[in-house]
Amino acid sequence: MRLACLPLLLSMLCATAAAHAADPSPQPQDGRHDGVKLSSDQCGLSTPFNVLVDSGGVWLYREQGVPKEIFFHGGELSVDRKVRQVTAADAQRLWQMEDQARALMPQVAGIARDAIGITFDALSSVVEALTGSARKARKVDKQRDDALDYINGTLGTGRWDQEVFDDGFEKRIEDAAEEMAGMLARSVLWQTFTGRAEAMEARADRMDAEMDARMEAKSNALEAKAAALCPTVRSLYALQDALEYRYDGQPLRMIEMDDDASNNQKIAAPEAHAQEDNGDHPHTAIDVSR
Numbered sequence: 209m210r211l212a213c214l215p216l217l218l219s220m221l222c223a224t225a226a227a228h229a230a231d232p233s234p235q236p237q238d239g240r241h242d243g244v245k246l247s248s249d250q251c252g253l254s255t256p257f258n259v260l261v262d263s264g265g266v267w268l269y270r271e272q273g274v275p276k277e278i279f280f281h282g283g284e285l286s287v288d289r290k291v292r293q294v295t296a297a298d299a300q301r302l303w304q305m306e307d308q309a310r311a312l313m314p315q316v317a318g319i320a321r322d323a324i325g326i327t328f329d330a331l332s333s334v335v336e337a338l339t340g341s342a343r344k345a346r347k348v349d350k351q352r353d354d355a356l357d358y359i360n361g362t363l364g365t366g367r368w369d370q371e372v373f374d375d376g377f378e379k380r381i382e383d384a385a386e387e388m389a390g391m392l393a394r395s396v397l398w399q400t401f402t403g404r405a406e407a408m409e410a411r412a413d414r415m416d417a418e419m420d421a422r423m424e425a426k427s428n429a430l431e432a433k434a435a436a437l438c439p440t441v442r443s444l445y446a447l448q449d450a451l452e453y454r455y456d457g458q459p460l461r462m463i464e465m466d467d468d469a470s471n472n473q474k475i476a477a478p479e480a481h482a483q484e485d486n487g488d489h490p491h492t493a494i495d496v497s498r
Contacts, residue, residue, distance in 0.1 A: 251438035253445050255463050261313045261366040266306050268462055270370075275455060278462060280306060287455055294453050301447045308447075310366075312440050317363035319434050321356060326426045327381060328352040330419055335388055337415035340407070351384035 257268035257278070265281025279286040283299030286292065294302065328348050336345035358380065362369065445463045453460055 251435075251441045252466050253441050253463050254466055256370075257462065258370055259309075259368040261306075261309045266309050275460075278460070282306075285453065287460070292453060294451075298452050301451055305444055305447050308440055308444055312437060312444075313363065313366045313368075315437060316368075317359060319430065319437075320359045320363055322430050322433070324352065324355045324359065326423065326430065328355070328384075329426075330423055331385060331388060333415055333419050348384070348388065351387070355380060355384070 255268065256273060257270045260267040260269075265279060268278040270276055275288045277286075277288050279289075280302045283294075283303045284291065285294050285298070285302055328351065332345045332348040335348060336342055339345070441463070445465075448460065448462055451460055
């Protein structure tokens with residue numbers, strides 16, 4: 209890896225921002241891995257709502273669109289702060305949706321923490337390779353801890369906010385990389401002017417090959433872990449579709465099929481719906497404790 213590659217590498221690290229579900233998109237043919245890519249529509253399904261899931265129930269809310277608020281707990285449903293009458297079958301479906309959502313949120317938080325670990329491990333490796341200093345590499349730990357605290361205070365409490373986990377959270381990772389980039393630039397110049405450029409490039413070349421292998425293995429494992437949540441998400445979608453309750457004459461939409469969902473994703477959701485109609489509920493076996 210030559211010095212000219214540094215901006216590209218840092219950009220790659222910034223792109224490994226977490227907090228969404230992993231995106232197992234095909235990797236470049238040259239074998240290089242672009243890092244962990246997370247998105248809320250990993251399964252071809254997403255919600256237009258902010259979500260809070262805790263022991264008191266499931267609350268979905270948004271600034272634009274109708275309804276603005278949906279809340280359900282213990283088989284009861286409230287829409288825009290008015291309790292709605294539901295059938296016994298719908299009450300059972302709402303119970304299931306609450307249980308599955310409560311089980312899902314801690315797993316999403318765990319995936320976000322893992323992705324942060326991968327991201328900052330990679331950034332720390334870059335710093336140590338280009339500076340030759342483990343002490344300087346440890347400066348990344350503060351940003352790592354800040355990002356983990358952020359996850360623990362949001363996803364860790366069952367809260368998913370669209371604004372928080374879109375560009376806002378990715379910017380936190382980018383800011384950490386940019387802060388390190390300033391230190392790296394100074395270190396690169398100093399080593400160049402003091403005749404240590406060759407040693408630095410040798411370290412960087414070794415790191416480049418080693419990090420590619422580590423990042424690919426960890427990213428693939430994390431993407432598989434995130435993809436394993438898709439049956440639960442599809443089950444929630446199927447339960448929603450099976451609700452008999454109508455809002456202004458229309459089905460209540462908490463989860464939506466994405467316009468750019470793959471054909472396989474579009475097929476999987478109706479299959480989950482069919483299983484729901486038959487009494488099967490295709491969700492992963494997970495402990496109830498997003």
